[in-house]
Amino acid sequence: MQDLLKGEWNNKMPIPKIPIGNIIEAGIEWLTKNFAGLTRAISQFTASIIDAFIDILMFFPPWIIIIVTTFIAWYITKKIKIAFLTILGLLLIWNLDLWDATIITLSLVLFSTVIAVIIGIPIGIFAALNNRARGIIMPILDFMQTMPAFVYLIPAIPFFGLGVVSATFATVIFAIPPAIRLTALGIRQVAPELIEASDAFGSTRMQKLIKVQLPLSYQTIMAGVNQTIMLSLSMVVIAAMIGAKGLGGEVWKAIQRFRPGMGFEAGLGVVIIAIILDRITQGVRSRRT
């Protein structure tokens, strides 16, 4: 027991190791070699969009962003309590000198979420409507969700290098499953008699999707979007390890310099952003009946 905890264990199987890791590495190497041009183009394009995003948000003074966000929070949730929470939380972030880091984190989260939703919802629709596709997609999602988050960071680096693009890539991969899963679930939950009514009046598949299935699964899909945002946020923080800046970067710095107070402050910033994003998306979700 003692030996095991010291890491001095060596229980090798007499059969040679199956080279799963090697195969994956060879595959990634092959991809990077042959698609270097493509990955570089994607990388530059993504980086410039995220930069533009950050620049725009940075262009406004904090108080304008705070007022606008508070108004949005109030307008969507119609709850004074949440507006109050938003304004106090953001003021605290500003006060703690975490504003720039927060804007970067927010930009990464929003950008990743948009990408995850744009890719995830159509895949979810496809999975909902096609039994065979669902049979393939769902196990992959299970796999993706049980794989530890930062494993995604490793293959991102050879493709996109250290930095914000790799972070986004890993974040999208990590955050996309609930968008797919809950879209599929929502569509499949629509009462069969409503689908039948839609068919009985001669709807095409597209009409049925747009006029019946999507509106009726709106709440469930939005629950998925909410989860995707939350996962993005947690991943963006982890992605600081590969050079994404923002609140995660602050936490990372605090760990390296062993400054628990600084780490706590940055962590508090993450919590505030998480709560605000959560409440706003919950509000969007329940706005429609």
Added chain:
Amino acid sequence: MVKIKVENLVKIFGDNYKKAKEMFDKGIPKEEILKKTGHTVGVGGVSFKVYEGETLVVMGLSGSGKSTLLRLINRLIEPTSGRIYVDGDDITGMSQKSLLNLRRKKFGMVFQKFAIFPHRTVIQNVEYGLEIQGILPEQRRKKSEEALELVGLKEWGDKYPKHLSGGMQQRVGLARALAIDPDILLMDEAFSALDPLIRREMQDELIDIQSRMKKTIIFITHDLDEAIKLGDRIILMKDGVVVQEGTSEEILTNPSDEYVEKFIEHVDMSKVLTAQAIMKSAETVGFLKDGPRTILRKIQEAGISSIFVVDNQHKIQGIVEAEDAASIIKKGEKDIKSIISRNIKTISPEMPLNDLLPMMVDTKYPVAVVNDEKRLLGVIVRGSIIAGLAKRGVE
């Protein structure tokens, strides 16, 4: 004119129905097919016609294949074999595109669970079919408002369905089907989920709407009273096949087997039996040319006390009593015209027993059942009513 013709329609549920179909074609019973292959025979070879403007009721216990049959007709369920003709066109081989068009224009469907879209307002629900067809907004709004008015929900257009009672929701369902002005209404237990009072109200309303619109309606129900009330003709289904087809009266008077009899056991006979069903055929009648002796002879042979007299076209003239015949024989008269009493009651064969009963109370003569041309069809005496009721109701 035949609106819909269904020929030997079969539906076997399941992905791998080939083997089941082979067994079915060999005449193996459906229980055995289910046991051996796991496939359900939902509809097992059904043929019938629906005429334009009539209401055909399909009746049967739960699981007898009614819903499946209805959905085969607009191909919401693909038939395993058989043919369906709508206005003479075979729709079983129709392309998906023509099929959509057919559903959009010809079929309006009303569902047991209403199937109203909860995310749309009442008027948006009614508009659905027109919207699918690509009708312009103002035009479809106008048509939908008309349909809503027809079902008495004009003021409710902007409400969401959750604010409506069950009965009102089903009115929306009916309006949604009527808005596209379909030739054919398919109604699957449309009123079964409503409580009895509302249900009767909706039935009356449907009858009223139908008298104005003259749609061809296929109405599914498991309730005989509803079937009798709404149906011009009734098809009785059991285990996926038709066990009897006919007017309500034909089915009630001649139940084809025990299953049908079970069904009709609980019906209030006085509501559904008509004069025709209980009248005795007028085998013994007097003719104008008959002399009093012939008349008296006929009366005595039949063991009755009076006899209806008809002319040579069998048109009713009146009634002669045995006593009067006897008295003019004594006087030596040869002509019965003087003793024919014109004071008789004549009724049509469609008169329900309900209305007939009070008439029987205040008349001493039997009642004559005559057709539109006053030809004598049959006779009803008090005893025949009792006998009629006893024969159907008490068994």
